[in-house]
Amino acid sequence: GLTERLQNAMKRLRGKGKVSDADLRDTMREIRLALLEADVNFDVVKDFVKTVRERAVGAKVLEGLNPAQQIVKIVDEELTKTMGESAVPLNKSAKIPTIIMMVGLQGAGKTTTAGKLANHLKTDENARPLMIAADVYRPAAIDQLVTVGQQIDVPVFEMGTDTNPVEIVRQGLAQAEENHNDYVFIDTAGRLQIDEQLMNELAQIKDLAHPDEIMLVVDAMTGQNAVATAQGFNDKLDVTGVILTKLDGDTRGGAALSIRAVTGKPIKFVGEGEKMSDLDVFHPDRMASRILGMGDMLSLIEKTQKEYDEKQAQALTERIQENSFDFNDFLDQMQQIQKMGPMDQIMKMIPGMANNPAMANAKLDPKDMDHTKAVIYSMTEQERTNPDVLNPSRRRRIAAGSGRPIQEVNRMIKQFNQMKKMMNQVSKGNFSGMEGMMGQ
Numbered sequence: 001g002l003t004e005r006l007q008n009a010m011k012r013l014r015g016k017g018k019v020s021d022a023d024l025r026d027t028m029r030e031i032r033l034a035l036l037e038a039d040v041n042f043d044v045v046k047d048f049v050k051t052v053r054e055r056a057v058g059a060k061v062l063e064g065l066n067p068a069q070q071i072v073k074i075v076d077e078e079l080t081k082t083m084g085e086s087a088v089p090l091n092k093s094a095k096i097p098t099i100i101m102m103v104g105l106q107g108a109g110k111t112t113t114a115g116k117l118a119n120h121l122k123t124d125e126n127a128r129p130l131m132i133a134a135d136v137y138r139p140a141a142i143d144q145l146v147t148v149g150q151q152i153d154v155p156v157f158e159m160g161t162d163t164n165p166v167e168i169v170r171q172g173l174a175q176a177e178e179n180h181n182d183y184v185f186i187d188t189a190g191r192l193q194i195d196e197q198l199m200n201e202l203a204q205i206k207d208l209a210h211p212d213e214i215m216l217v218v219d220a221m222t223g224q225n226a227v228a229t230a231q232g233f234n235d236k237l238d239v240t241g242v243i244l245t246k247l248d249g250d251t252r253g254g255a256a257l258s259i260r261a262v263t264g265k266p267i268k269f270v271g272e273g274e275k276m277s278d279l280d281v282f283h284p285d286r287m288a289s290r291i292l293g294m295g296d297m298l299s300l301i302e303k304t305q306k307e308y309d310e311k312q313a314q315a316l317t318e319r320i321q322e323n324s325f326d327f328n329d330f331l332d333q334m335q336q337i338q339k340m341g342p343m344d345q346i347m348k349m350i351p352g353m354a355n356n357p358a359m360a361n362a363k364l365d366p367k368d369m370d371h372t373k374a375v376i377y378s379m380t381e382q383e384r385t386n387p388d389v390l391n392p393s394r395r396r397r398i399a400a401g402s403g404r405p406i407q408e409v410n411r412m413i414k415q416f417n418q419m420k421k422m423m424n425q426v427s428k429g430n431f432s433g434m435e436g437m438m439g440q
């Protein structure tokens, strides 16, 4: 499976002190193949591998983490990002009922999942849902919803198979209004493939019901097909969320990776079994760890990194107090900030900074930081560690090398020197003049 392939891809890096270009190329090739084999969409794989490679090349060797761990961490973070970063909650209407329309191909799990979600809301928030049986093409479909309703003790509105689904939904909503149901699930029909007639019917139901959530139910076992399906439904109905079902089976996980990237719509829940309780909120980070099969290893990496950051912060405070803060420290700090690092925490470790209102004004523009980094990258090691040598001719060379105007280089060096002085003074308990400097 995907997990094994990815683990193998990264195993070859294990124990290496340094990753060569060839190692990285091989690893990336393996990751690419693993994802393609898991049926992840080709364009998604292409983007993914490109980003991971760029980050791996640019990654600074982090103390305490070997190269394999670092690449695992990058892959994990990028997997998470591809799947949407964080969990997205169910859309809710300000005024009851919240209307949830279930759409998807036949057999995807619409009926089962409507029951699971209704059950989840019932247990979680004491909700009083109503389910509407709007799949009239198979008598068994209505019976199935009624059975599900009995199982979880949720009422089902049905009118048999002879009434038009749009009319059923209209009357079902009227009933929900009357009974003050807080959620309404509309269980719609599916087909084996997307067809025009089905889409038109769903569009009509959407126009009538104005659902708060159009939940596309997708069978994760169908791989690439799942993505094509999602695209088809999304194009026609502009769905608001996705539920991936059958993740309990021997699924390749590829669908989870592709769907968000291809449709831009969040996966909100996952189905992991046939029972009514087998529904979970979708957490991209947990899914990424699961795909990597490295939950433990990842938490270890997190911990190592945290310790490293703390150690670094301590060392930094000492360097500030000795007034030996240099451009390498500055670069480190910017890198910390750019990976959402603990710059503010580091600043807070400096006596007097924690509650200073000037902290709030210290705004950092990522583009400015990239420019500043470019300038520092163009400095020699001697210039970085001993900024006093930065005479005009060196500054001109740096400006040319970094592609930034000389005025900007001068301004940046001046600000660096001010900041260094300010941090040194603050660390010694002298706060005068600090406000002005923090504001820039």
Ligand code: GDP
Pocket (backbone or CB within 6 Å): 104, 105, 106, 107, 108, 109, 110, 111, 112, 113, 144, 190, 217, 245, 246, 247, 248, 249, 270, 271, 272, 273, 274, 278
């Ligand atoms: P619908 O045609 O979209 O309404 O699909 P159904 O709700 O009837 O589900 C089709 C089949 O998939 C049923 O046998 C369900 O029990 C099964 N099913 C749905 N969700 C899951 C799931 O998350 N895991 C497993 N293993 N089976 C599921």
Ligand code: MG
Pocket (backbone or CB within 6 Å): 110, 111, 112, 135, 141, 187, 188
């Ligand atoms: Mg059904």
